[in-house]
Amino acid sequence: MSGDGFSRRQFVTAGGAALVSGLAGCSGGGDGGDGDGDGGGAATDTMSSADTVKIGVLEDQSGNFALVGDPKYKASMLAIEEINNDGGIDGKQIEPVARDPQSDNQRYQELTREFISEEEVDVLWAGYSSATREAIRPIINRNEQLYFYTTQYEGGVCDSTTFAVGPTARQQLGSVLPYLVEEFGPRIYTIAADYNFGQLSADWVKVLADENDAEVVGEEFIPLSESSFGSVINNIQDAEPDFVMSMLVGANHTSFYEQKASAGLDVPIGTSTAMAQGYEHRRLDPPAMENIYAGVNYMEEVPTESNTGDGGFVDRYYDMYPDADYVNEEAETNYFSTYMYKEAVEQAGTLEQPEVIEALESGISLGTERAPEAPEGETIELDGATHHVDHHMWVLRADEEHNIEEVTNRKIPEQFLSNTVGCDLRETEEQTQYTPVDYFEEAE
Numbered sequence: 001m002s003g004d005g006f007s008r009r010q011f012v013t014a015g016g017a018a019l020v021s022g023l024a025g026c027s028g029g030g031d032g033g034d035g036d037g038d039g040g041g042a043a044t045d046t047m048s049s050a051d052t053v054k055i056g057v058l059e060d061q062s063g064n065f066a067l068v069g070d071p072k073y074k075a076s077m078l079a080i081e082e083i084n085n086d087g088g089i090d091g092k093q094i095e096p097v098a099r100d101p102q103s104d105n106q107r108y109q110e111l112t113r114e115f116i117s118e119e120e121v122d123v124l125w126a127g128y129s130s131a132t133r134e135a136i137r138p139i140i141n142r143n144e145q146l147y148f149y150t151t152q153y154e155g156g157v158c159d160s161t162t163f164a165v166g167p168t169a170r171q172q173l174g175s176v177l178p179y180l181v182e183e184f185g186p187r188i189y190t191i192a193a194d195y196n197f198g199q200l201s202a203d204w205v206k207v208l209a210d211e212n213d214a215e216v217v218g219e220e221f222i223p224l225s226e227s228s229f230g231s232v233i234n235n236i237q238d239a240e241p242d243f244v245m246s247m248l249v250g251a252n253h254t255s256f257y258e259q260k261a262s263a264g265l266d267v268p269i270g271t272s273t274a275m276a277q278g279y280e281h282r283r284l285d286p287p288a289m290e291n292i293y294a295g296v297n298y299m300e301e302v303p304t305e306s307n308t309g310d311g312g313f314v315d316r317y318y319d320m321y322p323d324a325d326y327v328n329e330e331a332e333t334n335y336f337s338t339y340m341y342k343e344a345v346e347q348a349g350t351l352e353q354p355e356v357i358e359a360l361e362s363g364i365s366l367g368t369e370r371a372p373e374a375p376e377g378e379t380i381e382l383d384g385a386t387h388h389v390d391h392h393m394w395v396l397r398a399d400e401e402h403n404i405e406e407v408t409n410r411k412i413p414e415q416f417l418s419n420t421v422g423c424d425l426r427e428t429e430e431q432t433q434y435t436p437v438d439y440f441e442e443a444e
Contacts, residue, residue, distance in 0.1 A: 052095040053088070053351060055080060055338070056121035058111055063103025064224070064250050065128045068277045068328060072150065073098065074321050075331035076125055079338035081320065090346045097121055103128075105135040112136045116143045122351045123148065123341055125334060129249070130154060130197040134433075137162060141431045146353045148341070150333040152272060152297070154200035155416050156434040158423035161353075163360065163387045165337045166330065167297045169204040171412045172272035175393040176295030177208045177245065179408060180270045185242030186214035189267075191232060191256070192247035194221035201247040201272065203436040203443040210442040217241055227252040229259045236265060243268040254280055257288040268293060275299060279326035281402040289398040293407065297391040298332040298373040301404040307372035336371040340364050340382055360384065361426045378411065385424040388414035 057076045060069025080094045088094060097119050101108045108127060115121045116139070123146045127133050133149050140147045140161060147162045155168030177188075190205050192198030198221055206216050218239040220232055233256075236244060246269050248256055257280055268291045275281045276296040281289040300307075300314055307313050313335070317327050344359035345351060361384035368374040374392045381390045390413040397407050417423040421434045436443040 052093050054095050054097055054121045056115040056124040057096055057098040058101050058126035060103045060128055061100040065103040067251055069128045071328045071331035072334045075335040078317055078320050079335045083342055089342045105132050108132050108136050112139045116145050131195050148337045150337055151330050154197045158417055158430045158432050160425050160429045165389045166333050167391045169201045170416050171391055171393055172295040173204050173208055176270040176293050176395050178212050179395055180243045181212045181214045184268050187242040188214055188216045188245055189218040189236050189239050189241035190216055190245045191220050193249045194223045198247045200435055205245050206442050207436050207440045224250050227255045229256045233260055233263045233265050243270055246271045247273055249273050258284055261288045276329035281398045282326055286402045287400045289402050290400045292398045294396050296329050297393055298329045299396055300327040302373055302394055304368055304372055304375050306368040313372040336366055339370040383414050385426055386414055386417040387425055
């Protein structure tokens, strides 16, 4: 927690735009008073003085996460082009500022500082992995920079200037794990990437297992550099689980699915990462992904008219990028969150970041045209208290030929921060990541 208990709404109301602008620049460049050269506060040009809206986009177009990061970049550019062609944001054109961080967290930190202090972006989209988010979030916090993190993630970030708008582990795993328990049985084996995301997601598997009268009979954490899974497959076979929960990520971990098929491991696998992000069902030969059940808010195959219908999101994406490989989960989240930002700026009538954040916190809803994960007539909502999204969640299965079929779909709200933690960023400033071990004994 921030410790001051002073709400942003009180701050803006008490001082107005002039006070906000003055405080944002009080460090006057240089190292911003924190000794690391971050520069002063975030840019706060008003709508009347800014010629353009500067949107910063830092997404991996090379390196280990290029496979998942490049579609994010492309979807941001699609949304920006659409908005500009439709008159811009409150009549002002978007000026995208984009660089390739190359899947390198040190480079992310350098570019984040540059985008805030030199480019003076009005808003920032950045990063695929949770490790990246946590590498740049202190810089974001010190500069009070409005920031959208769009990857599905482990959950728990309650942060005053960060909008973590991808689905959380509780939303994704909470859609697929109960289904697999009901269909196949209660014995679960967990394999996950060995860093923040994988470790906390594995904790959520234990919490959800307890809530669904199931048990975790084995758990392994795999370094991101690992690409050989012989011992992992042997351990799964020895444990004889009813299904596996996989939270593997990155190019190296893709080899697990090919190796498990070669080894004859045919146990059902639930996941919050495979197929929706790295489109393994398109890249790998069948039957590597057979009986993989993905709990996701979006895949290219999501059967909504606004997504796969003529002129829908998928068509528009490939019209702009005909050589693209796949529209992944995070691409859709980059896309709709750009429209959320547009609505907030137009509601606020300014680019002043505290006031745009306050507009976002008022709660923005998008229909299926701008959020193609939502079926016709349904919406998704930005929860102002937690800066998270109540997503429409799908469970999608790959068959033996890697065709994708819908299993279930329903809207699942953000629950951990709102119901368990009691995070309300409209009332109290915070910069905290809460974890399930803080609240659930079974996660320990």
